[in-house]
Amino acid sequence: MRHFITRLNKEFSISDLGKLNYFLGLEVSYHDSGLFLCQSKYAYDILARAKLLDVKPVSTPLSTSAYFTTQGSPYSDPTIYRSLVGALQYLTITRPDISYAVNQVSQFLHAPMQDHFQAVKRILRYIKGTISFGLSFLHSPSPNILGYSDADWARCIETRRSTYGYSIFLGGNLVSWSAKKQPMVSRSSCESEYRALADTVAELTWLQDLLRELRVPVKTVPTLWCDNLGATYLSANPVFHARTKHVEVDFHFVRERVAQQKLSVQFITTDDQIADIFTKPLSSPRFLQLRSKLQVVTRP
Incomplete structure (x- = not known):
């Protein structure tokens, strides 16, 4: 490492500041078991900008009855709204637990x-109570890859598009996650789950290629967990494909990777589905349970 820095310094004017501690709002702390990433100061600045430093905290970022539409009374200051939502989007770098809520409010930036x-205020109230939380990364003896994929069929009451999410773990540590609305309407829950599988497989494939370039050996086949039996069968059994011809051909690369033994798609119960936190608002006990599985914890 020292040799590399010396060579680099001959080409560019650089300074070695030692271990990373703070960069663009990202705080890094080290402990015996690994490291901890958070954005506590950045979160505090967001609350100060919104003048919500003294609000009462809540246990979840969204109510379980939360449904959003384009109907209602327009908010008086869209600029402030966009500013706060943009700041919350940056906060999701170390706070995957607010990804779904931020995705929902991000869909109405124009009006x-x-x-x-x-x-948005409820999300900030949740941040107020968890301002010291962040992502914990622990040492792992083997870099096995596990993925969780989920979709909530036709959740949007205006467009009937589904919301999907995934979480990918490397050696037991969360390294990639997403919460998004699907770009088209699915005609069944199986179809929406299968589309979510395809997006997750694309991310898994990219991660495998990245690890290969970094010369990190991954000896086991990645396992992708899905809580929809139809989508699980569809990934392995070509007979079912005759019933899903309306699904675009590019989504069928999931089955090809399974057939090539580069991926294993397995069924998991909904109770154990970690990606559930990225597809819908949850009750407080369920939300706290899944948040801990994402290794979103308070500063050690």
Whole structure:
């Protein structure tokens, strides 16, 4: 490492500041078991900008009854709304637990309503109570890859598009996650789950290629967990494909990777589905359970 830095310094004017501690709002702390990433100062600045430093905290970023539409009273200051939502999007770098909520309020940046701003305030109230939380990374003897894929069929009451999410773990540590609305309407829950599988497999494939370039050996086949039996069978059994011809051909590369033994798609119960936190608002006990499985914890 020292040799590399010396060679690099001959080409560019650089300074070696030692171990990373703070960079662009990202705080890094080290402990015996690994490291801890958080954005506590950045989160504090967001709360100060919104003048919500003294609000009462809540246990979840969204109510279980939260549904968002384009109807209602327009919010008086869309610029403030966009500014706060943009800041929350950056906060998701170390706070995957707010990814779904931030994705929901991000869909109304062009014309936010009062209800949308109230949702942003609730997210900030949740941040207030968990301001010291961040991502924990622990040492792992083997870099096995596990993925969890989930979709909530036709959740959007205006477009009937599904919301999907995934989480990918490397050696037991969360390294990639997503919460998004699918770009098209699915005609069944199996189809929406299968589309979610395809997006997760694309991310898994990219991660495998990255690890190969970094010369990190991954000897086991990645396992992808899905809580929909139909989508699980569809990934391995070509007979079922005759019933899903309306699904675009590019999504069928999931089955090809399974057939090539480069991926294993397995069924998991909904109770054990970690990606559930990225597809819908959850009750407090369920949310706290899944948050801990993402290794989103308070500063050690």
